[in-house]
Amino acid sequence: MEKNLKQLTNRIHYLPHDPATDRPILSAICGSHQTLLVDAGNSDAHVKQFLYELAQCQITNDHCVVLTHWHWDHSFGAKQMNRLTIAHEKTKMHLEKMVDFDWSDEALDSRVEKGVENQFCADMIKKEFGTDRNISITLPNITFKEQFEIDLGGVRCVVKHVGGDHSDDSSLIFVEEEKVLFLGDCLYPSIYTQPPQYKIVNVRHLIESIEMFDAEIYVLSHEPPLSKADFMGYSMLLKLICDLTEKHQGNYSDLVNELTTQLNRPLSQLEEEIVYCFMNGLSVK
Ligand SMILES: [Zn+2]
Structure with missing residues (x-):
């Protein structure tokens, strides 16, 4: 097996995301006594690869x-x-709803039709698992309400619930000594609404929560880790679009015109998608 595990800082290693089947980044935060893993992967195969690579690098505990x-x-x-799995109490609540789900193509398709499942996720589940769809939901062992701290031995982590549009249970993990902030998917738009959306109030609140942490590296689950400068650019853009969405309300072309003028260049595809999500969020009360 080729080695994919990467070193982010002295004491943090990660397996990069893989868009082929939407695998997120999986990470290991290594203290002198304990190692904390971040996220449990999208399948047995994903986890086997991660644990194998950790073992190859002598990452234990x-x-x-x-x-x-x-x-x-x-x-x-x-x-x-x-x-031992730790998660926010809402994470457990959402997982509990899926314990009895059937994961056959027919069951997945019918949940997509009813709006319970998202089309993209259903397609990716089919692709990741193939026909041998041995899926069983395991519930977290420990839950928390707002935040908790864990000392791994010379490395302290704060795990804090922040919510947001993507998922109301989203939690971030801040590693103080390494100045690394794991954001999961919290900054992405909602995916279980049709169409996807960002709400101004939620995005502003989320960015405020994130800015309370003094990080140098920001890890979003489905892209390479971001430097502070890259992340600041990203959050400034979201804040600017919040302001312009509020100012122009439902007027899409006025919003795009002013954003293009302020950025002094045409919008990228990502920026157009972000604007689209904000427009969708406006019409939902
Ligand atoms: Zn997600």
Whole structure:
């Protein structure tokens, strides 16, 4: 097996995301006594690869995993991982609803039709698992309400619930000594609404919560880790679009015109998608 595990800082290693089947980043925060894993992967195969690579790098004492949120790609590997699982109480609540689900094509398609499942996730589940769809939901062992701290030995982590549009249970993990902030998917738009959306009030609140942490590296689950400068650019853009959405309300072309003028360039595809999500969020009360 080729080695994919990367070193983020002295004491943090991660397996990069893989868009082929929407695998998120999986990380290991290594203290002198304990290693904390971040997210449980999207399948047995994903977890096997991660644990194999940790073992190859002599990373041990990994008895605990913390979930950033309940979505399948972050939680379906929990059984294979077989570690003490820590999650926000809402993460557990969402997972509980899925315990009895059938994962056949027919069942997935019917949930997509009813709006319970998202089309993209259903497609990715089919692709990741193939026909041998041995999925069983494992519930977290330990839950928390707002935040908790864990000392891994010379490395302290704060795990804090922040919510947001993407998923109401989203939690972040701040590693103080390494100045690394794991954001999971919290900054992405909602995916279980049709169409996807951002709400001004939620995005502002979320960015405020994130800015309370003095980080140098920001880890979003489905892209390479961001430097402070990259992250600041990203959050400034979201804040600017919040302001312009508020100012122009439902007027899409006025919003795009002013944003293009302020940025002094045409919008990228990502920026157009962000604006689209904010427009969708306006019409939902
Ligand atoms: Zn997600």
